[in-house]
Amino acid sequence: MFLKQLSLINFKNHSEFEAKFSEKINCFVGNNGIGKTNLLDAIHYLSFCKSFFTAIDSQNIKHNEGFFVIQGFFDKVGEQSEVYCGIKRNQKKIFKKNKKEYDRLSEHIGQFPLVMISPSDSDLINDSSEARRKFLDGIISQYDKVYLDKLISYNQVLKQRNALLKHFYETRSFDSETLEIWDEQLVMYGRSILEIRIEFLKQFIPLFNSYYKFISESKEEVAIHYENSLGEKDYKTGLLTTLARDRAVNYTTVGPHKDDLDFKLNNFSLKKYASQGQQKSFLLALKLAQFEFIKNQKNTKPLLLLDDVYDKLDEARFTKLLEMVSSDKFGQVFITDTHADRMNELLNQKKIEHRIFMVDNNLINSLTEPSH
Known part of the structure; x- marks a missing residue:
């Protein structure tokens, strides 16, 4: 192409x-x-x-x-x-x-x-978790239409649930049955999104490690860990556990929209302990692995x-x-x-x-x- x-x-x-x-x-x-x-x-x-x-x-x-x-x-x-x-x-x-x-x-x-390598890639290290989720979702969405549709649906349900939480706060009311309708949909889409992300990383991380070794010509150990905002909890349990906090802040505080990627170098935080050269090599390896992964998936x-x-x-x-x-x-x-x-x-x-x-x-x- x-x-x-x-x-x-x-x-x-x-x-x-x-x-x-x-x-x-x-x-x-x-x-x-x-x-x-x-x-x-x-x-x-x-x-x-x-x-x-x-x-x-x-x-x-x-x-x-x-x-x-x-x-x-x-x-x-x-x-x-x-x-x-x-x-x-x-x-x-x-x-x-x-x-x-x-x-x-x-x-x-x-x-x-398409894969773009840009100076703004440093946002993946320095910015909030949103930048890293976008990177993750952007790769998967290029080869998995089902994932993209579920992600769009999840975000629409999330918007409705957050609007309902805000309404409860403003009117000093609460309706558990209406909230449960949105919770069920959020759990349905959220579980699937999490499963697809985890499966993707299993295949992606070996490619990333290979490119990092090639670029850096070093023996440093790099790693990418998926940080689940729910911890070990099931999503439905997590929503129930955080309901009081969600009502206080007027938005949903756990789920795939709050998950993150943790970048490591020799078991330490890449952002805090890696040199500029190491960070550049890490970012370049991420993008080249993205290229190869999409190439393999899309043929x-x-x-x-x-x-x-x-x-x-x-x-x-x-x-x-x-x-x-x-x-x-x-x-x-x-x-x-x-x-x-x-x-x-x-x-x-x-x-x-x-x-x-x-x-x-x-x-x-x-x-x-x-x-x-």
């Missing part, structure tokens, strides 16, 4: 953009702050129906414009697909495949799998997006990464970098097919044609 062509109108800082890509390595080069990462984000939209960085779609419309359009043409084992995303201010997002609009955006997730190579990776790794590790992603094990790759000559030299040395696009003041020029 690869992205043959991308077209943009009024997306973030780009008035217009159109390019045809190499099936292997594509580089967007230029100074910082000129919109290289925004081009990666447009590709992310085509896969996930949303931005990697911004939750509110309208914030991605170019300043003083009324809409944006992203259009991509994919080749998937010889099958051609056109993917379209259009947004007008104060209107519903339109998302189409082959000119047919989706009833539910979740139907599109997983059709064109197709996801697109791989590398944002500003050169400046975050030393040259030896970056060269090693470049050699790895240019192998047959990986498919199409998009990279942002600040130095065109550096990228061109590295790719020519390794005789890797590539295209380089210079991004400058909203103009994008192709510096290379595909090499053979």
